[in-house]
Amino acid sequence: MARTVDEIKEQMAERWMHNADLKELYGWELDENSEPPAFNAYYSKASIENILLYIVAYCGYVIEVITDNIKAEIEAEMATKVPGSLQWYVTKIKEFVFMTSLSIDDRDKVVFDDNTGEYIIDNTLNDDALTKARLVKHAVAIDDNVDSVLLLKVAGENEAKALVPLSEPQAEALNNYISRIKYAGVKTKLINEPGDLFNCEVDIWYDALYTESEVKTACEKAIGTYIKSLPFNGEYSNMALVDSLQGVKGVKVAELTKAGYIIPNDGREESIDAKVRPYAGYFNVGTLTLKMHCYE
DSSP states (O other), rough: OOOOOOHHHHHHHHHTTOOHHHHHHHOOOOOSSSSOOOHHSSTTSSSHHHHHHHHHHHHHHHHHHHHHHHHHHHHHHHHHHTTHHHHHHHHHHHTOOOOSSSSSHHHHTTTEEEETTTEEEOTTHHHHHHHHOOOOOOEEEETTTTTTEEEEEEEEEEEOOOEOOOOOOHHHHHHHHHHHSSSOOOOEEEOOOOOEEEEEEEEEEEESSSSSSHHHHHHHHHHHOOOOHTTTTOOOOOHHHHHHHSSSTEEEEEEEEEEEETTTTTEEEOOOOSSEEOOTTEEEEEEEEEEEEOOO
């Protein structure tokens, strides 16, 4: 991790003051502990020496930041390229092409090579057509050590960019694709479900300078915004939800009394104790029960 400019300059200044040749040149005296004076006590902020060290420190900072960025890019690239890693599965799933989404003419421009597990795509294929045919917009791979299975959560997007499950034919094609790219012996489970329905009950004490209806509407919007802003398979927390409500104008106190979610595919209802990751990978807003109280 890159050091700050001040950290680099401080380390340079310390070495500067301990340099014997510079001591002889500038003539500073050591104290009773044979320690030189502090750099800032000997040189002013406007001194050439101080400015010189700052310039060099800033250049060192820029180099360290660039190095960190390059390292991060290399690590991210390696994570997607190392065959069999979780991120590799995510990358491969997002490369899946649903052939039916392509026009008849364009289908000849995309060929899946079973020998390499890669698509061979003609460079004349329109980028928009390819993007549309790549249905999986969100994906995560989870190594379930309990059941010894690789969970693959996926979701597409509708025209409004809302997360939606793939259709049955699309999911069947994706499952076939996964069976052809996965490593031998790896058991996979595709989770392609409608978003879990998030429900909650909240007591809201609102400022009397605002109307009950406007504060309630703003709170419902804040809950929806928080739920929708979670990254795919991101962690929901009750505390973060309350924090988002506390930021609503007119809200004096927000107390979450109940939170839970329903898994649509089987109707199972789960309560939320502090935090949770949605089964489907994302939430849809269900029933929001807001009890409004005028703050006195």
